[in-house]
Amino acid sequence: MSKPLAVVPSPPPRNWWLWGTTAILVIAMTWWSGVGIGFSLSELWCNLAGGHRLLRESWPPAFAFLPRLVRPFLETLQIAIIGTVIGGVLAVPVAVLAARNLTLGPMTWFVDRNFMNILRTLPDLFWAMLFATAVGFGPVAGALALSVFTIAVISKLFSESLESIDMAMPEAVRAAGGNWLHMVQFGALPQAISHYISYALYAFELNVRASMVLGLVGAGGIGMILETQRANFEYERVTVIILAVLVAVLIIEKLSETLRRRLA
Amino acid sequence: MNDRLLLKPQRQIGWASWTTFIVAGLFLVSVLALDLSAERLIRLPGQILEVMSFFYPADMAYGWSAVLPAIIESIQIAWVGTIIAALLSLPLALFGARTLFPRIARVVKLISATARAFPEILLAIYFVPIVGLGPFAGALAIGISSVGMLTKLGAEVVESIDMGPVEAVQAAGGSRLAALRYAVLPQVLPELVAHWLFRFELNIRASAVLGVVGAGGVGGVLLNTLRYQQFEKAAAVLVLTILVVLVIDMASGEIRRRIIRG
Numbered sequence: 001m002s003k004p005l006a007v008v009p010s011p012p013p014r015n016w017w018l019w020g021t022t023a024i025l026v027i028a029m030t031w032w033s034g035v036g037i038g039f040s041l042s043e044l045w046c047n048l049a050g051g052h053r054l055l056r057e058s059w060p061p062a063f064a065f066l067p068r069l070v071r072p073f074l075e076t077l078q079i080a081i082i083g084t085v086i087g088g089v090l091a092v093p094v095a096v097l098a099a100r101n102l103t104l105g106p107m108t109w110f111v112d113r114n115f116m117n118i119l120r121t122l123p124d125l126f127w128a129m130l131f132a133t134a135v136g137f138g139p140v141a142g143a144l145a146l147s148v149f150t151i152a153v154i155s156k157l158f159s160e161s162l163e164s165i166d167m168a169m170p171e172a173v174r175a176a177g178g179n180w181l182h183m184v185q186f187g188a189l190p191q192a193i194s195h196y197i198s199y200a201l202y203a204f205e206l207n208v209r210a211s212m213v214l215g216l217v218g219a220g221g222i223g224m225i226l227e228t229q230r231a232n233f234e235y236e237r238v239t240v241i242i243l244a245v246l247v248a249v250l251i252i253e254k255l256s257e258t259l260r261r262r263l264a
Numbered sequence: 265m266n267d268r269l270l271l272k273p274q275r276q277i278g279w280a281s282w283t284t285f286i287v288a289g290l291f292l293v294s295v296l297a298l299d300l301s302a303e304r305l306i307r308l309p310g311q312i313l314e315v316m317s318f319f320y321p322a323d324m325a326y327g328w329s330a331v332l333p334a335i336i337e338s339i340q341i342a343w344v345g346t347i348i349a350a351l352l353s354l355p356l357a358l359f360g361a362r363t364l365f366p367r368i369a370r371v372v373k374l375i376s377a378t379a380r381a382f383p384e385i386l387l388a389i390y391f392v393p394i395v396g397l398g399p400f401a402g403a404l405a406i407g408i409s410s411v412g413m414l415t416k417l418g419a420e421v422v423e424s425i426d427m428g429p430v431e432a433v434q435a436a437g438g439s440r441l442a443a444l445r446y447a448v449l450p451q452v453l454p455e456l457v458a459h460w461l462f463r464f465e466l467n468i469r470a471s472a473v474l475g476v477v478g479a480g481g482v483g484g485v486l487l488n489t490l491r492y493q494q495f496e497k498a499a500a501v502l503v504l505t506i507l508v509v510l511v512i513d514m515a516s517g518e519i520r521r522r523i524i525r526g
Contacts, residue, residue, distance in 0.1 A: 034344055037341055037344055038399065078293075121509035123473045126483070129487060134316070209383050213385045213386065226386075242382075
């Protein structure tokens with residue numbers, strides 16, 4: 001009897017050069033960043049004592065503070081709603097002009113596309129700081145900031161949906177003598193409306209979360225109370241605010257997720 | 265001769281109209297709740313334009329000397345945060361996959377959902393007193409808050425894999441660990457890395473604002489320049505931030521496309 005023949009497949013060839021350079025680059029970048037920001041585990045360990053004290057101070061949460069949160073909390077939601085509605089409406093033309101198959105011409109496409117990308121680079125709180133400077137502290141600045149932020153979020157996603165629609169309908173509208181607006185209104189938008197609603201809900205989720213912290217830079221909402229309590233080291237109250245924010249965000253996310261799943 | 269026959273599709277008043285009514289109603293209530301008088305509303309655009317004109321000649325000397333280092337610090341915060349999150353989320357994503365660990369997955373998903381709900385900046389508020397003012401606190405906050413989302417997305421990736429190779433490894437006598445190493449990881453790694461890179465893009469924006477609560481980065485610079493109404497310096501912050509983020513977005517997007525294509 002001969003020995004059973006063992007067939008061992010040869011392992012696939014590895015691209016050591018690619019893996020090596022990637023690994024070295026990642027490690028180098030991490031090292032450089034770690035040193036740059038003063039990352040140190042020993043310091044973290046030593047400071048945990050301070051953290052312990054902080055945790056003791058911030059517990060138990062001062063639930064008596066809760067009633068004073070109701071008004072700012074409503075204001076926060078209002079900011080998020082206004083931002084989502086204004087931004088959501090303005091995002092439609094931006095998205096249509098940035099969709100390669102619908103736009104008016106290469107020049108419009110180029111300008112609008114870049115406008116959209118530049119809007120997207122700035123984070124929500126930057127817009128809040130800018131509008132707080134321009135129109136004064138308060139919820140109006142927050143609502144304007146979230147409007148711009150919403151345009152940035154929705155238009156990018158929606159223009160990608162518009163690019164993947166079936167072009168037969170828009171062409172049919174054109175062939176029947178419709179102008180460009182008719183084509184967009186009757187041929188293109190109805191195909192992507194469910195995507196649009198889903199993106200709008202997603203933007204609303206982001207906006208609720210953002211509107212909670214807008215107050216840190218003076219743009220209204222519950223964040224303003226958070227900022228004053230934090231500045232006074234009232235950590236029991238900070239805990240209450242953060243818990244309230246957490247619960248609200250989770251509830252709204254759950255609602256919006258259910259709605260989105262229904263639509264899909 | 266009869267007239268031209270005009271066929272029109274029926275108009276429907278369905279859920280879409282109701283949604284529009286409700287949204288419009290909520291919007292109106294919200295706008296009325298803001299103390300936005302008509303007079304102020306009319307002044308608003310002019311006000312914004314006027315302030316915008318202050319920004320015009322960007323003070324680039326200040327930009328190169330003070331803003332660029334802050335932006336680099338933001339990038340470093342985002343990078344360290346992303347690395348922390350990637351390292352923590354890799355095992356969590358595996359444990360969070362229903363298909364591999366049906367019992368633990370539920371708990372892991374619950375934890376990740378809670379971590380996701382925290383805005384980074386609120387975490388930073390807690391980390392700043394713990395590890396002191398500075399970028400380290402920012403990196404920790406970014407890392408912890410990214411773990412949630414990366415775990416969720418990673419678990420979804422793991423759940424979508426072809427289970428054939430896993431069964432093959434186990435049928436050949438391999439342990440569960442061997443199955444993870446030889447059947448699961450090779451299938452999910454490209455997509456996971458793509459998610460990590462995407463999260464890095466988001467984290468750059470997140471780390472840029474952390475300076476507001478004293479956790480390092482370019483946000484503090486912008487806040488201070490605006491507070492002291494040094495609009496030309498603030499303009500330098502905006503210009504440089506936009507440029508740097510655009511470049512990083514493009515580079516990262518390109519790498520992601522290549523990784524996914526294989």
